[in-house]
Amino acid sequence: MSASDNMIPAPAVRSKPLIIRHLPYFIGAAVLVALAAGMQFDGYILNILLQATTFSIAVFGLSVVLGLCGQINLAQAAFFGFGAYAVGLGTADLHLNFWLCLVGACAITLVAGAFLGMSTLRLGGHYLAMVTISFQQIVTLVMINAVGVTHGPDGVANIRRPELFQSSQSYLAFCVAMLAIVGYLVWHLPDTKLGRAMRAVRDNELAAGVNGIDVFRTKVYAFAVCAVLGGLAGGLFAGGFAYVSPDQFSFAESIQFLTMSLLGGVASPIGSVIGTGLLILIPEWLRFLKSVPGLYLAIYGLSVILIIRFMPDGIWGFVSDAFTRWRAHTKAPPVAGALQLRPATTGGDIVLEVTGLSKHFGGLKAVDGVDIAVKRGGVHALIGPNGSGKTTTLNVLSGLYKATSGKIVLDGTDITNMAPHQRTAAGLGRTFQNIRLFRSMTALENVEIGAERPGNTMIGKGDDALTERAMEALTFVGLGSRANELISSFSYGHQRLIEIARALASNPTLLLLDEPAAGLNSTEKLELHELLKRIAAQGLTILIIDHDMTLVSEAAQHITVLNFGRRIADGESMAVLRHPDVVSAYLGSE
Amino acid sequence: MDLVLQLLFTGIGIGAVYALVALGFVLIFRATNVVNFAQGEFSMVAAYLMVVCVELGLPYWLSFVIALAGMALLGVIFNLGVYYPLRHRTYLPVIIATIGASILLSNSVLAIYGPQPQVLQGWFDTPGIQLGPVYLDSQYLLIIGVTIFLVLFNFWFFEKTLLGKKLQATSQDKEMASLLGISVSTMIMITFIYSAVLGGLAGILVAPVLFVSIQMGSTIALKAFAATIIGGFGDVAGAIVGGLALGVIETFGAAYISVPYKDGFAFLVLIAFLVFRPQGIFGERVAEKA
Numbered sequence: 001m002s003a004s005d006n007m008i009p010a011p012a013v014r015s016k017p018l019i020i021r022h023l024p025y026f027i028g029a030a031v032l033v034a035l036a037a038g039m040q041f042d043g044y045i046l047n048i049l050l051q052a053t054t055f056s057i058a059v060f061g062l063s064v065v066l067g068l069c070g071q072i073n074l075a076q077a078a079f080f081g082f083g084a085y086a087v088g089l090g091t092a093d094l095h096l097n098f099w100l101c102l103v104g105a106c107a108i109t110l111v112a113g114a115f116l117g118m119s120t121l122r123l124g125g126h127y128l129a130m131v132t133i134s135f136q137q138i139v140t141l142v143m144i145n146a147v148g149v150t151h152g153p154d155g156v157a158n159i160r161r162p163e164l165f166q167s168s169q170s171y172l173a174f175c176v177a178m179l180a181i182v183g184y185l186v187w188h189l190p191d192t193k194l195g196r197a198m199r200a201v202r203d204n205e206l207a208a209g210v211n212g213i214d215v216f217r218t219k220v221y222a223f224a225v226c227a228v229l230g231g232l233a234g235g236l237f238a239g240g241f242a243y244v245s246p247d248q249f250s251f252a253e254s255i256q257f258l259t260m261s262l263l264g265g266v267a268s269p270i271g272s273v274i275g276t277g278l279l280i281l282i283p284e285w286l287r288f289l290k291s292v293p294g295l296y297l298a299i300y301g302l303s304v305i306l307i308i309r310f311m312p313d314g315i316w317g318f319v320s321d322a323f324t325r326w327r328a329h330t331k332a333p334p335v336a337g338a339l340q341l342r343p344a345t346t347g348g349d350i351v352l353e354v355t356g357l358s359k360h361f362g363g364l365k366a367v368d369g370v371d372i373a374v375k376r377g378g379v380h381a382l383i384g385p386n387g388s389g390k391t392t393t394l395n396v397l398s399g400l401y402k403a404t405s406g407k408i409v410l411d412g413t414d415i416t417n418m419a420p421h422q423r424t425a426a427g428l429g430r431t432f433q434n435i436r437l438f439r440s441m442t443a444l445e446n447v448e449i450g451a452e453r454p455g456n457t458m459i460g461k462g463d464d465a466l467t468e469r470a471m472e473a474l475t476f477v478g479l480g481s482r483a484n485e486l487i488s489s490f491s492y493g494h495q496r497l498i499e500i501a502r503a504l505a506s507n508p509t510l511l512l513l514d515e516p517a518a519g520l521n522s523t524e525k526l527e528l529h530e531l532l533k534r535i536a537a538q539g540l541t542i543l544i545i546d547h548d549m550t551l552v553s554e555a556a557q558h559i560t561v562l563n564f565g566r567r568i569a570d571g572e573s574m575a576v577l578r579h580p581d582v583v584s585a586y587l588g589s590e
Numbered sequence: 591m592d593l594v595l596q597l598l599f600t601g602i603g604i605g606a607v608y609a610l611v612a613l614g615f616v617l618i619f620r621a622t623n624v625v626n627f628a629q630g631e632f633s634m635v636a637a638y639l640m641v642v643c644v645e646l647g648l649p650y651w652l653s654f655v656i657a658l659a660g661m662a663l664l665g666v667i668f669n670l671g672v673y674y675p676l677r678h679r680t681y682l683p684v685i686i687a688t689i690g691a692s693i694l695l696s697n698s699v700l701a702i703y704g705p706q707p708q709v710l711q712g713w714f715d716t717p718g719i720q721l722g723p724v725y726l727d728s729q730y731l732l733i734i735g736v737t738i739f740l741v742l743f744n745f746w747f748f749e750k751t752l753l754g755k756k757l758q759a760t761s762q763d764k765e766m767a768s769l770l771g772i773s774v775s776t777m778i779m780i781t782f783i784y785s786a787v788l789g790g791l792a793g794i795l796v797a798p799v800l801f802v803s804i805q806m807g808s809t810i811a812l813k814a815f816a817a818t819i820i821g822g823f824g825d826v827a828g829a830i831v832g833g834l835a836l837g838v839i840e841t842f843g844a845a846y847i848s849v850p851y852k853d854g855f856a857f858l859v860l861i862a863f864l865v866f867r868p869q870g871i872f873g874e875r876v877a878e879k880a
Contacts, residue, residue, distance in 0.1 A: 070682060074689070119864050124823075126625035127864065129685055130815040133627075134857040137812065145850040251808070255693055262686070294700025294804070297693055304690025308683045309675050 022184070029180035037173035046168050047241075052280045053175040054237040059260045059272040060186045061229030066258075067266035068190060069222035070202030072125060075116075075132040076257040078139040079109045079227045081249025083234025085143070088156035088244050098162040098239060105235035106228050113227025114220060121219040136251050143246035155245025159238050168240075175236050179273075182229065186269040191463070193452055198222050200449050203438035210398050211502065212424035212453035252297055259300050262307045265314025274315050333444065333483035336471030341538040342458060343509045344427055347412030351376045351510050351541045352397075357406035359389075359396050366392040368565040369406070374510065374558075379532060379542045381556035381573075383549075385585055389565040390545045391433065394514050397543075398430045399423045411509045425454040429508030431499040433515040433545075437487045443498050444483040447473050450502035458507040473505035474498070477531060493524040500531065510541050517548040529555060553577060561585065592723035597841050603730030604799070605837020606737035610792035611814035612821070612829035613744065614785035619824055620761040621781040622673060624684045628692040630811025632786045633793025636661050637802045638699055640794050641708045650713060657794055658787055665786030669779050677778075692808070700804045707801035710794075733795045740788070741830060757781060809853060813840070816860040822870030831871060 041049065058080050065073050083105035090101030120131045143150050150156070165171040189195040197218045200208040209215050238244050256279065264275025283289070289296050307314065313321060343351075352374040359367040367389040374380045384390050395401045397408060399420035408416045415423045429450075438446050447470035451459055459469045474480045477497040479490075487495065496516060503511055517525050525548065532555050536542060546552050552559065552573075559576040561569040563585045569576045576582060611629055618626045639660045643653030672691045676684045712729040719726050748754035759767040760777040768774045792810070800806055814829075817836045821828025836856055843855040863870065 066682075072682065072685065119861055123864065123868050125681060126619075126685060127819065127823075127868075129625070129627065129689070130812070130819075131860065131864065133808075134812055134816070134860060137808075138854050138857050141851060141854055252693075255689070258686070258689075292701050293705055294697035296697075298697035298701055301690045301692070301694030301697060305672060305687050305694065308687045308690065312679075312683060 022188075025184060025187075026180075029177070029184070032180065033173050033177045036176040037170060041169070041172075043168075046172060048280060048284065050168070050172055050175060050240040051237075052277050053172065053179050054233045054240060055257070055260065055280065056179055056233075056273045056276040057182050057236065058230045058233035059257055059264075059276050060182055060269050061226035061233075062257060062261040063266055063269055063272045064186060064189065064198070064229070065222045065226035066261060067268070067271075068195060068202065069198040069219060070125075071121065071219055071222060072129045073132050073223065073226050074129055074251075074254050074258065075136040075139070076226065076230045077249045077251070077253035078136045079113065079230030080234035080237070080253070080257075081139060081143065081244075081246075082109050082112060083231030083236075084238040084244045084249065085150060085156065085234075086231070087235040087238040088159045089150070091160040091239075092156055092158045098160060102232070102235045102239075105231045109227040109231025109234075110224055113224040113230075116227075117220040117223035121223065122216055132254075133251065136254055140246060140250055143249065150246070153246060155243060156238075157243045159242045159244065161239045161242075171240060175240065178232070178236060182232070183269045183273070186229075186272075194218070194221060196445065196449055196452065199441060199445075200438050203440055204436045206400065206420075207432070207436035207438065208449075209420035210400070210424055210428075210430050211450050212421050212455075212506065213449070214419070214421045255297070255300060255304075259304055259307075261314075262304060263314055265316030265318070265320070267313065268316050268320065270320075271314045271316035278315075333480065334467070334471055336468060336475045336480055339472040339476035339504065340458060341504065341507060341535070341540045343507070343540050344411060344457075345376070345509075347409075349376055350374065351411055352543065353407075353409040354397070355407045355409075357393065357396060357408065358404045359392050359401055360404045365565050367396060367562075370562065370565070370567050372560050372567075372570075374541060374543055376541055377536070377539050378558070379536055379544060379556045380558045380560070381552045382543060382545045382560050382562065383547075383552055384562035387564075388562040388585075390562055391514060392565075393562065394430070394512055394545060398428060398512060421454075424506070424508075427455070427509030428512065429503035429506050429510070430512035431496070431503055431514055431516060433518060435492070435495045435499055437495055437498060437502075439487050442484050442486055443474060443479060443490065443501075444470055446487065446498055447483075447502045447505045451505035453506035453508075456507050470501075470505050473501040476504060476534075477501045478527075493520050496520065496528075497531070504535070504540075508540070510543060511535070513542060513544040513546075515546050516544065517546050517551050525551060549577075593845070595724045597845050598838060599724055599726060600730065601838030601841035602834055603727070603733050603837070604796070604841060605817075605834035606733045607792045607796040607810065607833075608813045608817045608836055609737055609830040609833025610740065610795075611789055611810050612817040612833045613740070613826065614788040614792075615814055615818050616824060616826055616829045617781055617785045617788070619818075621757065621778055622677070622684075622761075624673065624681055624688070625815075626673075626785070627685065627688040627811065628668065628672075628695060629785065629789050629814065630807035630809070631692050631695040632661060632664065632789030632807075633796070633810050634802075634804065634807030635664060635695060635699065636790030636793040637710065637797040637806065638703060638708070639790075640797060641710050641802050644710065654794065658790055661786045661790030662783045664790075665783035666779065668786065669782040673778070673782065674775070692811075696804050696807055705804065707803040710797040710802055712798035727799075729795070729798045733799075736791065736795060737830075740791075744826065753780070812853075813837075813856045816856040818870075819860060819868075820863050820870055822872035825870070825872045828870055828872040 058076055062073060062076055065071050086105035086108055087101040090096040090104060091098055116135055120128050144153055161171055165174045190199060197213045200213055201215050201218050205215050260275040260279045261272060263278060265271025311318060350373050354370065354372040357367055357370045370393060382390055382393065396403050399418060403416060410426055410428060413426050415426050448466050451466055451469040459465045471480060471483060474483050477500055479494060479497055490498065517528055520528060529551055532542065544556065556573050559573050560567060561576060561582050568581045568585060569579045611633060614629050615626065618624065636657050639657040640653055643656050668691065672687050673684065676687055713732055714728040716728050718728045748758055756772050757777050757780065759772060760774050764774050813836055814833065817832035818829050820835060821832030839859055840852060840855045844852040
């Protein structure tokens with residue numbers, strides 16, 4: 001009998017097929033394509049429209065990497081140039097088929113983007129910013145100096161278009177269609193698994209990792225997608241204008257793409273189109289500014305500073321934010337059934353076996369040869385005075401720190417050398433002492449990311465099953481009715497509960513709770529205690545760290561005590577708490 | 591062999607400039623956890639200020655003082671206009687704002703002064719001295735001398751003076767520093783002034799060797815950033831060693847491999863370090879704690 005058979009209520013979440021909900025978008029897009037193909041534009045207008053269309057696609061890339069994933073790319077013009085030169089040199093010099101060149105443009109930028117991303121994205125964001133600037137400079141250098149291949153400063157002329165779209169009008173219609181397709185994909189991306197992972201990485205990398213997301217891979221994907229969109233846009237641009245030269249792909253252009261993205265709103269493709277359209281049209285109206293070299297970019301620079309300061313979400317962000325707030329209070333969340341926890345039981349009687357675990361920071365032995373054996377089912381507490389190594393132990397267990405020595409076995413699997421997201425996939429769930437939620441998302445979305453952990457056997461296929469699981473977990477902690485509210489509107493205690501729900505939704509084998517009672521008032525502590533009982537009643541094993549002795553002594557059946565990084569006592573709760581070493585560690589001794 | 595020694599001297603000279611700008615990067619990074627992408631523009635603006643003053647007929651030393659005073663002022667404006675309003679946001683908005691500031695500064699100078707590179711003569715009338723097989727250019731000697739002095743000054747200032755210790759305390763733990771009665775915003779202001787002046791000094795020193803141009807800022811900043819990564823991000827000694835190493839590598843690369851791609855070597859070295867030793871020579875400081 002499968003898990004879903006004995007769920008009591010009927011599936012509470014049901015949504016219309018995607019294709020029907022999004023039909024208006026496709027109708028609108030079809031109308032735009034028809035307009036682009038049918039209306040008679042003069043050459044000037046046509047060029048502006050062609051530029052706006054292709055630039056928008058490149059800016060979509062930034063909305064993925066910067067808006068969704070929170071990583072910077074200051075070389076979008078270089079990727080745009082890669083695409084343009086691939087199509088330019090391919091069709092003009094090598095006389096290759098346009099479509100082949102366009103595919104080549106995407107392939108080259110994919111490789112370049114993935115390589116650049118993989119070399120840098122393990123490191124902090126400032127590395128990425130500087131490396132992309134460097135990359136941009138190198139690409140410009142090569143375009144100008146490798147005259148034999150790129151024709152140097154003269155640029156590439158006589159770039160051809162596909163047979164099918166020889167007239168400028170039909171080519172514009174083709175580009176608008178591409179814009180609509182790519183725009184649809186980018187618009188839909190945040191609601192896919194990859195998109196949610198990107199948002200989680202943007203909001204909190206550590207929490208994303210311990211919720212089963214491969215942070216590095218997600219960032220590389222985002223960066224590669226951005227590069228490919230740049231390449232595609234560049235290829236279309238080259239076909240449209242028949243001539244490209246290095247100055248069109250300089251660092252200044254990368255900054256222009258960035259400004260377009262920020263102005264319109266970095267989080268959405270609609271913002272990209274607004275920003276691109278404005279920054280192409282405004283300069284056409286203010287042509288006199290171009291007579292003074294530099295003035296124009298100086299204004300861009302100033303606008304970047306002002307937008308970041310006063311309108312961080314851009315024009316569209318400002319509009320849609322108001323809309324989201326309004327909707328959050330009107331749209332009632334779906335009703336959910338009871339949460340089922342079915343911790344995996346592949347190993348033996350011991351769920352977590354830690355042997356000889358050490359973590360040294362230089363000369364400091366924060367954790368020194370600790371053994372812990374957590375029995376299946378029930379609550380195991382890890383206690384100790386401040387600085388005894390409890391949180392370090394937890395961080396080594398969840399993979400945020402690498403163990404200096406020792407072995408960690410979770411339910412029969414050796415997880416000692418796994419990355420955080422792999423441990424989560426192996427069945428580890430955790431919460432943080434200082435709450436780490438994804439702040440730009442709703443409570444429901446936060447919990448959905450937990451539910452999406454690789455290897456979670458408790459969710460079915462599709463978005464509806466995911467939402468249902470997340471709703472069950474939120475309802476379990478008592479916050480189901482507020483599922484669609486943003487994290488910032490919850491109290492501290494409720495944010496704690498959302499973190500627990502996020503871990504529960506993933507149906508872990510072992511739940512690590514890092515000081516869950518810290519900062520809670522006495523009523524909230526009682527509620528927490530009740531919640532722990534209800535979790536334990538479903539057979540989920542809990543390893544808890546806390547200072548609150550009442551909570552620990554009432555909830556835990558088994559206690560391990562640390563002091564100065566070493567285990568000083570271990571055993572059944574009451575016996576341990578009376579142990580003379582434990583008493584002296586807490587109260588001091590003569 | 592003579593050529594090698596000559597190149598080594600030139601490389602160390604140019605590397606010293608990168609080291610000075612890198613030092614400015616590191617100081618701001620340590621105080622605010624933000625990488626200032628306009629650090630190179632400080633050098634460029636100072637060089638232009640210097641050119642303007644010298645053209646007005648002011649004595650060289652007075653021009654020097656005025657240019658550095660101008661940089662101090664720019665440091666204040668930069669802090670108040672770019673960093674301070676965003677200090678409670680994450681690093682990304684701040685980075686983007688400093689990039690915006692970099693674009694604003696370089697293009698404002700372009701709009702005012704035009705695209706032609708300017709020439710600034712060196713501090714000394716004597717062009718240089720011949721020491722055995724090596725010709726020691728006087729401006730390079732000055733650069734190396736000033737860098738050595740500043741490194742020593744920096745050490746003395748941060749380790750031996752109360753103000754230096756307050757600055758260190760601020761960069762290590764802002765909340766605790768403010769609880770101890772240190773004005774965090776004043777300390778950050780001082781850091782910005784100090785690194786603007788350092789960047790400006792580097793620009794003025796290197797101006798007679800290169801041309802004074804709009805691009806000099808971004809070129810120097812790029813190299814200086816590469817230097818900080820090579821040395822180990824956030825490490826003062828690393829910034830200096832990285833800067834010198836990069837200057838030498840680049841000079842030899844230009845002499846033996848390719849001149850047009852001279853500015854590309856820094857990038858290649860950077861990528862190599864990122865792939866094989868991202869923590870740099872001296873190692874980066876540990877990241878966020880859970």
